[in-house]
Amino acid sequence: MDRATFLAALKTATEAIGVPLSESQAAQCAHFAALVVETNQTLNLTRITEPEAMAIKHFADSLTLLKIVPELKAGARVCDVGTGAGFPGVPLKLARPDLQLTLVDSLRKRLTFLEGALKTLEIPDVTLIHTRAEELKNARFDLVTARAVAALPKLITWCAPLVKPGGYFVAMKGAELEDEEGTAAKFGLTLLQHLELTLPDSEGSRRNLLLWVK
Template sequence: MRELGEWLREQVAPWGLLLSERQLQQFALYYEHLIKINEVMNLTSITDVREVYVKHFYDSLTLAQVVDVSQVTSLIDVGTGAGFPGIPLKIAFPELKLTLLDSLKKRVGFLQEVADLLELDHVTCVHGRAEEMAKQKGFREAYDMATARAVARLNVLAEYCLPFVKVGGTFVSMKGPSAEEEMKEAKRALHVLGKTTCQRKELVLPEAMGTRNLIIMQKRDHTPKAYPRKAGTPTKQPLV
């Protein structure tokens, strides 16, 4: 695992991201705890150590190629699952105030264990649905940046995530190869939810482990109070 830590450090250094020995140790601890708990809880189908370092750790850190995360004070990772991309970003940028939001209580418990094990400060693990939490004071339009690596289409994800973002803030959606089509489909939703601009950066993961697209959205106006709609509605009746 030491070798993979050094590999990760070399890969991200050209982005101006310099990982310390302590940070490499945190990534190793994260991997070990993920695999241990994954034996009793379904957290990830990717368990090979090299694949985790590429498809989870490296992939999460690619956000640093499109956003100056050092200038981001508060970040919410919506539907974070096993903590991607939120926890790798927190390891790399320790000053970040991170909120991890997930709808499954067991996963939230795992995330808190990771935050404690890695001694990460300013990490808040929240059990709840995005449709409900985004209506609450302290969450609504409270974050400089939101991220999501969820499988929902972009017009649905935008309704879940943009209400958390401050005017002038950023939402980055991590998608697979079909991102361009989803961007066209989401054009109206992005306008309605905050007159949001949108651009895309395509990336190829190392060792031929897949293509990724980062969709970077800048929010220019407040999200109307009607959004997000009640639980289930964004998926059943997406904004098109």
Template sequence: MSVEQDVFGDQYESASRYVDILATRGIEWGLIGPREGDRLWDRHVLNSVAPAALLPPGATVADVGSGAGLPGIPLALLRPDLRVTLVEPLLRRATFLTEAVEELDLGDRVSVVRARAEDHRERYDAVVSRALAPLPRLLAWCEPLRQPDGVILALKGRSASDELAEAERELQRRGLVGEVLTVRAHPSVEPTSVVRLRAGR
């Protein structure tokens, strides 16, 4: 059994269909770099689900700056208990997301909101993002969308610790505490770093 099958289990076929959509329309429409075609699973889909275990059961989740649906669509495929909102301001990307959600038959629990995060007025148990913005700007966009007892998860990779240290004062001002967690989708794939932000206790 491949790592991808092991991770996605009975959702593997749907995840493969999503990878096909990224490899074809995603590249044609310029949402995915032309050289990414061979590494969609590792670098994008498996990376997106690395923080899945940090999401509470049945959580409402906003994926801010979803682009081609990363990490929101892989998370929704892996975790049928989640209700996911993909927040993306650009028309072409929002259209891509709407079509992908329909084709993957996720419409009953994944929705697309074409808006900038700062214009969206909803609150979620978890606000996730990947490659969105430096932490101070990310905070300004994501914090208003977080339920008081909710969590912000920012997939950051190598810059996570430095960004968190630099944002310390801003976190204190907002009454948040942050930590860097190392997460991975499967023991045999590269780990990545996620910044987790919650209300100070």
């Protein structure tokens, strides 16, 4: 992976979305991106591997989460459901090292990759859980999020039980947004904000972020 191209694109994109990173944070993002690309040769983690596209569509896209969530207290407990290659959880942790992060995925190979990557990057306070979201029990978080995992009704059904009272759930969706069919209200969630934004890429990729409070 061309590190310089990645870093230049990341700097431009994160500044454009209003979530700039320090040089050391950006360097960690570049290191993690390189590990994703390297592992992707043998394990299908992502179809996006070009440096500029990764910087914008994985890292900057993940950090849009910080545009919609109210100020997260230091040490807040965050759960990334269906994390896949570690998005949005890992970029969020790199931007906010104080957060206590839990990454949940149903494929053990992905978590094995993430365990090694987190160790290489010397990132503490991350818990990896191998399970399906609907089977995760006895866990409550200040913030639960999921990016491009499932349609809204199913996503809410999986994630809402993991949100503690007063906590938040953010669904990170693409250009197409399904009707959640009243599922949120059934789980005690109230919609606080629906943020539509466009990523600073050549395609003008559209995103929808929905924030609920419990």
